Amino acid sequence: MSKLPLGCAIASLIAFAAPAAMAQPAGPGPRDVPARSLPVPSAPSPQVQRLIAAPLRQGWNTPPTTPEGWRALAEAGAAATRAGLPGLRERLKVDVEAAEMGGVKVFRVTPREIRLENRNRLLIHVHGGCYVLNPGEAGLPEAIFMAGFGGYRVISVDYRMPPEAYFPAALDDAMAVWKAALQTTDARNMAIFGSSAGGALTLEMVLRAKAEGLPLPAAIAPGTPMSDVTGVGDSFQTNGLVDNVLVAVDGFCDAATRFYANGHDLRDPLLSPIYGDLCGFPPTILTTGTRDLLLSNTVRMHRALRQAGVEASLQVFEGQSHAHYYRDDSAPESREAFGEIAGFFDRHLGK
Template sequence: MRATRHAHPAGTRRFRASPLAMALLCTTAFAQHAPSGVRADGSVTTPAAAIPYSAYASPQARALFLQMIAEGSKAPPLSAPIAQSRDFYDRLNSARAARMEKLYPVTTHRETMNGVSTDVVLPAQGIAARNRHRVLVNLHGGAFLWGARSGALVESIPIASLGRIKVISVDYRQGPEHVFPAASEDVEAVYRALLKQYPAKNIGIYGCSAGGVLTGEAVARIITKELPVPGAIGTFCGSVSELAGDSTYIAPMLNGAPSSTGPLKLADLPYFKGASASDPLVFPANSPALLAKFPPTLLITGTRDFTMSAVLHSQALLAAAGVDAELHVWDGMWHSFFSDPEMPESREAYAVMVSFFDRRLGH
């Protein structure tokens, strides 16, 4: 909170009130003038309203926002057959990856590491000299249900090309065929393989959405296994805290949908069947002692992202635990907004990611 000084004109009387008296005065005034939609528990009911799109967002973002809403309306629900959902998102992400490769040239190949399949993405112009002994690990998004291959490329291509660094995307096990901690085990296996080639301080891990959550889970597992922690991590549009807070209710409305009846819970995702939200290996936010061992962390979200509150809360907890937690929020941006490479905001996000890992790895 920022304190503000107020000037007092000559001749006016000044007085000091105790914090308790001021709180009582404010509460009384609010009670007298509060809108009828405010309830005793602090919940608010609001009438329908027209909310303009952000004046701070780019024209390209405005156009893509409308396109994103149209595409989202066609997405299968979580209850749809898994093959249908995977097919839908693979088509969407394949088209994005094709557009990205025209802007950010790379080469890709498959590689198995400690029994886990990965996609290796290399900059077409070659790895920069300063990055020859550095590597990034990408953990794709997709609700722990979809996103393998094409979704991983969407998250890896611009970073590999712009950063001129090797990016390895882990094709981790997902639901409904597998349950927690299968994905964390796969990330650990790949990480152990990389530790034979790179010092831990030169390895970065990042992911978006489910991949952001998995990044936190994987680091928690690495710490509990007493492995050296990576040099830096990125948790984007999902982090170390469970989904909750204002954005879970407000973001749907800002994206043209009715307000949700509550945040998405673990029980809604087949991958977490039988897991507990209080387990620090699921949500590391449950353990301040565990968070204190986290490496420097980059957090990214947007004001129309339903995970924004959880990301803000994660950053606050990490900072309180003594972690160097760097937060970037883009106004008007939705969940995983940088999956669309044409927007200026996406280019800004890529630059932030590349700069963060360039500054943090090796220190």
């Protein structure tokens, strides 16, 4: 008489003993969760705890309704960000120079001490902002974090945005810079990174490069990417009104993305890259937080890459909302996040 493995035998006994009513799982349906207060977790640093404790983003549910309104919103946010850049550059010992590549405005972000192993390496950065925010220098904080903490030279793309230009202008500009960079630097020595819309653009750049037969970067780092802008994903519900940056699935970022898409199908992989062909993608490191509205976008992208046979790493930070890892350069989590990305790049980029 043959013997079943122990696990199979136990499962068989349970199935035999279970009444018929228990054998049929309940049908799918929503789960009602009682209202409750969420304490600030104690594990993160005091700097990140302050970010977690901040109120919901002002105006998250009242997005502009006109092109002029979006322009005014972008400029107001940009002015606040620009005010903090001189101090950030000094603290992280980074210099910034405006330039142009492939007919596109860029910023060259250079650490004052480039690490020896990075002398022949170059990173391309695409900033976030739901495709409509952070124009000009306002798109630089993440690039400065990467240059300062990682010791890499960075080119940050100041891509066109609505209402001046709509989909696929941001991707077109990023690709023009990639093509220009290929004229001077071996693709094996380059990586692409960015967060939020910049994370999506990072993924979209690889899809476009594949389609055009261009060399691919040696590695990429899409942070909390807007990889599916159709609203699919569990954390859009579980982290709704918990994430204090994006706040909710139907908030300002959804409105901004639709403004950029200008009527285009949101399932297009060049807007929702999770629906693209991921085979042959370069090694990828993704970053998110447990309170991030785009936690599912990030997790699903990680799983999709793994299913496509791509080397993919996922770092998730306790308590953080959307892209909190580059909101405070004094937070140890910021140094850790960019240290992980820098180390990942170092393992995959040529010298």
